[in-house]
Amino acid sequence: MAVKAAGQAASPSRSHDEPPPTPQLIQLLTPEGERAEHPDYPLDLTPDEIKALYRDLILVRRIDFEAIALQRQGELGIWASLLGQEAAQVGSGRALGPRDMAFPTYREHGVAWCRGLDPAKLLELFRGVSHGGWDPKAHNFHLYTIVIGAQTLHATGYAMGIQRDGALGEDGEAAIVYFGDGATSQGDVNEAFIWASVTNAPVVFFCQNNQWAISEPLDRQTRIPLYHRARGFGFPGIRVDGNDVFACLAVTRQAMQAAREGQGPTLIEAFTYRMGAHTTTDDPTRYRLSAELESWKLKDPIERVKQYLIRSGMAQESFFTGVSAEADEVGIRIRKACLEMPDPDPLSMFDHIYAEPSGLLEEERAQLAAYLSSFVSEEAAR
Amino acid sequence: MTSPAAGKQNAGKLTLSRALNEGLRKAMENDPKVLVMGEDVGRLGGVFRVTDGLQKDFGEDRVIDTPLAESGIVGTAIGLALRGYRPVCEIQFDGFVFPAFDQIVSQLAKMSYRSAGHVRLPVVVRIPFGGGIGAVEHHSESPEALFAHIAGLRVVACGDPADGYAMIQQAISCDDPVIFFEPKRRYWDKTDVDLAGGVAAALPIDTARTLVTGTDVTLLCYGPMVRTCVEAAVAAQEEGKSIEVIDLRSLSPLDTETIFASVRKTGRCVVVHEAAVTGGIGGEIAARVSQECFYHLEAPVLRAGGYTTPYPPSRIEDHYLPDLDRVLDVVDRAFGY
Ligand SMILES: Cc1ncc(C[n+]2csc(CCOP(=O)(O)OP(=O)(O)O)c2C)c(N)n1
Ligand SMILES: [Mg+2]
Numbered sequence: 001m002a003v004k005a006a007g008q009a010a011s012p013s014r015s016h017d018e019p020p021p022t023p024q025l026i027q028l029l030t031p032e033g034e035r036a037e038h039p040d041y042p043l044d045l046t047p048d049e050i051k052a053l054y055r056d057l058i059l060v061r062r063i064d065f066e067a068i069a070l071q072r073q074g075e076l077g078i079w080a081s082l083l084g085q086e087a088a089q090v091g092s093g094r095a096l097g098p099r100d101m102a103f104p105t106y107r108e109h110g111v112a113w114c115r116g117l118d119p120a121k122l123l124e125l126f127r128g129v130s131h132g133g134w135d136p137k138a139h140n141f142h143l144y145t146i147v148i149g150a151q152t153l154h155a156t157g158y159a160m161g162i163q164r165d166g167a168l169g170e171d172g173e174a175a176i177v178y179f180g181d182g183a184t185s186q187g188d189v190n191e192a193f194i195w196a197s198v199t200n201a202p203v204v205f206f207c208q209n210n211q212w213a214i215s216e217p218l219d220r221q222t223r224i225p226l227y228h229r230a231r232g233f234g235f236p237g238i239r240v241d242g243n244d245v246f247a248c249l250a251v252t253r254q255a256m257q258a259a260r261e262g263q264g265p266t267l268i269e270a271f272t273y274r275m276g277a278h279t280t281t282d283d284p285t286r287y288r289l290s291a292e293l294e295s296w297k298l299k300d301p302i303e304r305v306k307q308y309l310i311r312s313g314m315a316q317e318s319f320f321t322g323v324s325a326e327a328d329e330v331g332i333r334i335r336k337a338c339l340e341m342p343d344p345d346p347l348s349m350f351d352h353i354y355a356e357p358s359g360l361l362e363e364e365r366a367q368l369a370a371y372l373s374s375f376v377s378e379e380a381a382r
Numbered sequence: 383m384t385s386p387a388a389g390k391q392n393a394g395k396l397t398l399s400r401a402l403n404e405g406l407r408k409a410m411e412n413d414p415k416v417l418v419m420g421e422d423v424g425r426l427g428g429v430f431r432v433t434d435g436l437q438k439d440f441g442e443d444r445v446i447d448t449p450l451a452e453s454g455i456v457g458t459a460i461g462l463a464l465r466g467y468r469p470v471c472e473i474q475f476d477g478f479v480f481p482a483f484d485q486i487v488s489q490l491a492k493m494s495y496r497s498a499g500h501v502r503l504p505v506v507v508r509i510p511f512g513g514g515i516g517a518v519e520h521h522s523e524s525p526e527a528l529f530a531h532i533a534g535l536r537v538v539a540c541g542d543p544a545d546g547y548a549m550i551q552q553a554i555s556c557d558d559p560v561i562f563f564e565p566k567r568r569y570w571d572k573t574d575v576d577l578a579g580g581v582a583a584a585l586p587i588d589t590a591r592t593l594v595t596g597t598d599v600t601l602l603c604y605g606p607m608v609r610t611c612v613e614a615a616v617a618a619q620e621e622g623k624s625i626e627v628i629d630l631r632s633l634s635p636l637d638t639e640t641i642f643a644s645v646r647k648t649g650r651c652v653v654v655h656e657a658a659v660t661g662g663i664g665g666e667i668a669a670r671v672s673q674e675c676f677y678h679l680e681a682p683v684l685r686a687g688g689y690t691t692p693y694p695p696s697r698i699e700d701h702y703l704p705d706l707d708r709v710l711d712v713v714d715r716a717f718g719y
Contacts, residue, residue: 077516077696106518128696131519146520147478148450185449187481213450215426221449287425346701349694360660364689368701371711 023225025239025271028246031299033307041250047314053245054309055323056090057302060110062327063119063334067109067126070338071280076126080107084243084275087301088208089178090114091248092270095256096140096176099167103142103155103177107208111178115141119330120337129341149186152177152205156192159201159259174202174259176252182213184229185221193233193267202259204252205230205267208242210274215287230267242272243301273299346372395572401543402432402508402564404577405550406470410440416554417462419446420455420472420508429474430510430569452482456507460489463503468554475566476511477520483528490559491534502557506550510566511539512606512656514703516696523693524605524657529561530634530666537634538587539563541608543573545591545631548584556587563633565606590637592644596626599650599716602641602667604630607654607704614709625713633663641667642674649680650716654709659687681719686712 028036028043045053064082071079082089089110096102096114104111109122116139124130125144132143145151155177167173183189184207196203209226211218222229230237240251248270255266273296277284309315350365396404410416418433418440424447427434437445448455452473459469473479479486486507493501513522530537536558540546546564553560585591593608594615603611608629615625626644630636645651651671653664668683686704694702704712 078518125518128516128518128699130695131692146518147480182450185451185454187451187453213421214429215422215424216447216450220447281429286427343697344695346698349689349691349698349702353691360690364691368689371708372701 023227023239025241026247026251027241027244028250029244029304029308031243031304033304033311035246035308035312038247038250041247041254043246043250045246050305050309051315051319053090053094053249054302054305054315055326056094056110056113057086057245057305058323058327059330060086060090060113061302062331063109063113066331066334067123068276068280070123070335071126075338076123076280077128078279078281079126080279081274081276082107082109084273084296084301085208085210085270086110087245088206088242088248088270088272091245092176092178092206092252092268095249095252097173097256098140099173100256101136101140101142101155101158101173101175103151103158103175104144105148105151105178105180105183106144106146107180108144108178112141115139117141119334120341123334123338124341127338127341129344149179149183149188149192152179152183152189152192153195155203156195156199156201159196159203159265160199162202163199168202168260168262170261172202172260172262174204174256176204176206176256178206178208180213181207181209181211181218181221181226182216183207184226193230193235193265196265197234200262200264202262203265204255204259205265206252206270207267208270208272210242210272212274212278212288214278214282215284217288225269227267227269235265235267237267237269239269239271242270243299243304245301245305272301394574396543396547396575397570397572398540398543398546398564399430399432399569401547401575402540402550403434403436404575405547406433406436406554407439408577409470409551409554410436410444413468413554414444415467417444417446417467417469418472419448419459419469421448421450421474423447423472428472430566432508432564432569433472452478452480453485456482456485456490456505459505459507460485460493460503463505464501468504468506470506470508470550470554473507473509475521476509476523476525479507479509479525482507486529486535486559486561487532491532494558495534503559504554504557506553506560506562508550508562508564510569511563512565512567513693513696513699514567514606514656516699518696519693522696522699524655524688526561526563526605526633526655527657527662527666530663534559535634536560536588536632537563538632539565539605539630541565541603541605541629541631542568542571544575545629547575547577548581549587549631551581552584552587560587563605565608567606568609571609585631588632588635588637590631590640591629592626592640593629594625594627596624596648598624598648599626599652599713600641600644600648601625601627601652601654601709601713602630603627603654604633604663606656607709610704610706610709611654614706614713617706617710618713623713623717630663636667636670638670638674641671645671645675646678649678651675651679651683652686652709652712652716653683654686654704654712655688656703657688658690659685660690662687681716684712684716
């Protein structure tokens with residue numbers, strides 16, 4: 001038992017042919033709200049476009065807050081908060097065209113918002129009323145996938161379909177798939193990288209590195225920056241400031257356009273932070289220091305946009321109060337939708353298992369119906 | 383390395399989560415080759431706190447927060463076992479064992495056979511299983527029959543804290559791979575656990591346990607349904623029916639001796655599990671009981687269990703899961719022949 005398993009350092013000469021390049025972070029808006037330029041990612045946004053992004057960020061955060069409150073009040077079984085990851089999700093989500101297809105995890109409420117999915121649908125899932133149940137084609141937004149990493153292969157296969165349909169070109173289609181830092185360890189994710197590379201599939205791998213996989217910090221998954229991994233698989237990898245909505249928008253736009261035009265996959269590592277608990281059942285005080293959270297609060301994804309809007313004179317106080325009032329309305333609306341959500345009919349558990357009704361399932365449905373009505377008649381008899 | 387509970391040994395009741403924790407701790411103290419590995423088992427102590435404090439006391443070499451990959455967890459556990467270690471893998475939830483299914487079925491289960499007995503793999507794969515906790519998809523499943531179908535694996539389920547404490551230690555000291563199911567909705571149930579007693583005197587892990595003796599019907603169950611079935615026996619008593627409740631504990635191999643002896647006595651047999659009845663453990667038992675106890679049976683072997691559906695959304699899970707009423711309903715039917 002002499003060997004120390006954790007923290008063992010391979011000699012640098014063995015682990016790298018050349019010294020690793022220092023990670024490059026694409027940033028177009030600093031935490032202080034200063035606009036930065038990057039030669040590879042020019043971004044021209046009108047004041048209205050910037051205000052629209054700000055509105056998205058605020059509304060998405062408000063939806064998240066409302067959902068956490070609903071969970072605390074016992075109205076949802078659980079909620080996976082996106083707090084801190086709004087810019088990564090809104091920036092990338094707004095980079096998509098209507099015909100692009102997005103494959104989310106369970107935390108992509110901001111992307112869902114950008115795709116036009118009613119947030120009440122998300123509440124259904126977390127309330128335990130459905131397993132999702134939305135039509136992925138309605139908003140080109142696939143179902144939430146809870147099994148870590150599985151959706152990366154689905155997105156890659158979907159992208160292979162785009163190739164076969166001849167839907168590439170300047171105004172072609174591409175797929176984007178979301179996953180976390182923890183997910184990068186899964187076999188499925190690595191297989192997706194290989195498939196996408198070998199087939200040159202039009203798919204963008206959007207990894208939100210929020211530094212944590214429940215209680216496990218990033219160093220349990222990797223010893224190199226995650227975006228460096230792409231190179232080994234044979235496609236470009238980029239690290240973007242995941243708390244910078246401008247940079248996330250610009251970088252994702254470019255990667256999606258490259259994919260649409262037949263230039264193959266890109267890995268985007270959005271460097272961000274999970275500011276809340278993993279889910280409402282998690283207690284992060286057991287495994288991380290609050291100082292870390294405090295330092296990330298200074299890089300808040302929303303505050304910097306607000307500062308930029310104020311300093312550049314693009315928005316006045318009335319704009320901010322207007323957005324905040326709208327956020328309250330959205331909060332009230334989804335709360336109402338949640339509280340009014342009926343429990344599903346127990347007999348609906350037999351629906352949609354196969355394309356056609358099956359004899360056995362219909363028999364079981366009838367059994368349960370008879371069993372349930374036996375209680376009703378017992379009550380009536382009393 | 384003293385156990386935090388050492389001062390209050392025999393002092394009484396422990397939760398199942400805590401009893402398993404104490405069992406793991408004992409096994410680690412007794413054998414330096416025992417390792418614990420899985421997602422969030424270290425500093426967090428596991429999402430159900432079963433490994434709470436173990437990393438602090440035994441170090442990161444022995445309690446390993448692994449990368450997020452179940453195939454990797456089981457595959458590397460096999461390698462560690464080849465090197466003489468006894469890894470205890472935690473799969474965070476039932477629905478997440480499937481990325482490891484290939485390693486379990488094609489490697490873990492078959493290495494002894496492949497090597498003509500030269501290689502033994504004393505790997506334990508712990509899986510919190512079952513529903514009733516209001517969770518989202520993949521967090522409430524009962525996949526035990528999939529493993530019981532595979533030769534070379536021992537498949538067990540503990541039903542209460544005392545058994546959990548003993549069985550986890552027995553599983554770790556067993557030279558075969560053991561798939562160890564823990565009823566997650568019972569993690570916070572408490573019973574007396576004899577921490578000082580040691581496991582030498584405990585019931586062998588492959589033996590069923592008769593919890594309630596009765597004369598009219600044999601109720602077979604395991605894991606989360608153990609408590610439900612004991613409650614059913616009490617309720618039936620009031621109606622004048624005498625139910626014998628047997629906790630199977632081992633699902634593969636099955637303790638058919640205990641099962642057959644009971645059914646020959648009662649003449650009726652009902653098997654209860656949360657898992658779908660279709661293709662479940664109950665079907666296997668029904669076939670064997672029908673064959674071996676045919677002339678003693680007053681009624682066909684009946685089953686209470688999940689429907690042939692995926693696990694439903696949690697707001698209607700109570701209609702999927704067999705509860706006291708559903709168990710008694712099936713018991714009543716066994717008297718209708
Ligand atoms: C295959 C699988 N194993 C385990 C889990 C349990 N689990 C849910 S989320 C999570 C951590 C995921 O971390 P990461 O990929 O970084 O995404 P994040 O939650 O940080 O957004 C784990 C282990 C799961 N959902 N699926
Ligand atoms: Mg993460």
